[in-house]
Amino acid sequence: MGIGRTWSVSLLGLRGAVVEIEADLSAGLPAFVLIGLPDAALGEAKDRVRSAATNSGCGLPTRKITVNLSPAALPKHGSGFDLGIALAALAAADSVRAESIERVLHLGELGLDGRLRPIDGILPAVLAASRAGFETVMVPVGNADEASLVPGVRVIPVASLRQAAIWHGGEFEPEPIEPILRAALPVADEHEPDLAEIVGSDDAVEAMLVAAAGGHHVFLLGPPGAGKTMLASRLPGLLPDLDADAALEVSSLRSLSGLPVGGSLSSRPPFEAPHHTATAASLVGGGSGQIRPGAAARASHGVLFLDEAPEFPSSVLDALRQPLESGVISIHRANAVAHFPGRFQLVMAANPCPCGQYGARDSECTCPPHSRRRYVGRLSGPLLDRIDIQFRVQRITAAQLRVAGDGSPRLTSVAARARVISARARAEQRLAGTPWTLNSHVPGSWLRGPQARLSAATTSTLDRALERGGITMRGYDRVLRVAWTITDLAGDDRPTADHINQALYLRRATST
Helix, strand or coil: CCCEEEEEEEEECCEEEEEEEEEEEECCCCEEEEECCECHHHHCHHHHHHHHHHHCCCCCCCCEEEEEEECCCCCECCCCCHHHHHHHHHHHCCCCCHHHHCCCEECCEECCCCEEECCCCHHHHHHHHHHCCCCEEEEEHHHHHHHCCCCCCEEEEECEHHHHHHHCCCCCCCCCCCCCCCCCCCCCCCCCCCHHHCCCCHHHHHHHHHHHHHCCCEEEECCCCCCHHHHHHHHHHHCCCCCHHHHHHHHHHHHHCCCCCCCCCCCCCCEECCCCCCCHHHHHEECCCCCEECHHHHCCCCEEEECCHHHCCHHHHHCCHHHHHHCEEEEECCCCEEEEECCCEEEEEECCCCCCCCCCCCCCCCCCHHHHHHHHCCCCHHHHCCCCEEEECCCCCHHHHHHHCCCCCCCCHHHHHHHHHHHHHHHHHHCCCCCCCCHHHCCHHHHCCCCCCCCCCCCHHHHHHHHCCCCCHHHHHHHHHHHHHHHHHHCCCCCCHHHHHHHHHHHHHHHC
């Protein structure tokens, strides 16, 4: 008997580190010792493994079994190491071929009856294995479809420890067993909200079109019933399909969150709308043990919608300030730092006051002035300063409704998406040779530099707003970004004074 050796993956955020699993049998009283910085769930693997092996008909010797997880200093979480630990112990007992398990990376949780249970995060784990050079991965049957989404990796689905041992050369008789599968995917709603359903809010529709074309964040202020939620829910329909890398990243985040992925990558941008009672951990990520992505991370390459934004705790909203600036969500723990992508479009909606009627043309506000100021003041200045488009939305009138119902064609999501794709293509062509593809990602120093500097006559209105304190330097740069997006939508080469004025209006509309 020698040492059994195989491999598994430890996830930290979306990044996976390959872990070597070594098992050794030695003389002494029967025991199962697991070393290598396991957490509580992983520490219980010794009981699951011994029971699963016994009930599978391939029991372990009644000797001292020592299992080491290397590198020892790397924190390891969860039950996905069970299969690798069991096979390493069987290889040490000469029950399976040691050279076979050494070529394969194993993922899966064992039940006491020996069946393999699906685990969360299988997609980023298999992706990490592929990047580490592994060509073959063994996973539970319930994870097989998801694991197969990673190109260039041979996936071996097994339903039980006995099947895994037989595949690795164990001399056991095959037995029929019912695999444990994930719950079926919910039936998707084929109806996608259409932009044509919005009537009487042409300026707001145009603002959302600009937001989609440039990847800009949006703040919508207006009374109840003005259509803020309708506008936000239609923004994903204006965005282009995800490319292969973005689709894989979005699906990996869903997998790590325990959400169903299915057998194909989704090509449409995600839409996340957490309730205003959400905590900071549920919004940006966290949790004990394995760090999970929050709603902001799951909204990467899509839209994060915060309805009734002033009702969110200030600490929760301010947790978004760093991701909005850097595009990365970093969650720090005492012994590790997890990173998640944070390139989402933030859409915040708010009433102008507690009663919601301030500024409405058809209602009267009953809130005292200090109450109105305190309500909107829950949104911190530094957070609002990071929002490119700040637009006031009004309720439509009966006259607008009649005009909208006269049968004249309205802009549909399909037509709007075509305009967005065309505008993004112009921006990508202009930014060729730079690290950026969207106007919202371009730093202000580049926009004000020789590559894109505008004349003083073009930016005169913007310069005066900066001198009078109407906008900050960050706001100045964000107006320039929006102006370039408006230019791309119009099909022009460079922003004009009118484009600058329109971009400044889209940022200052909440003060009107």
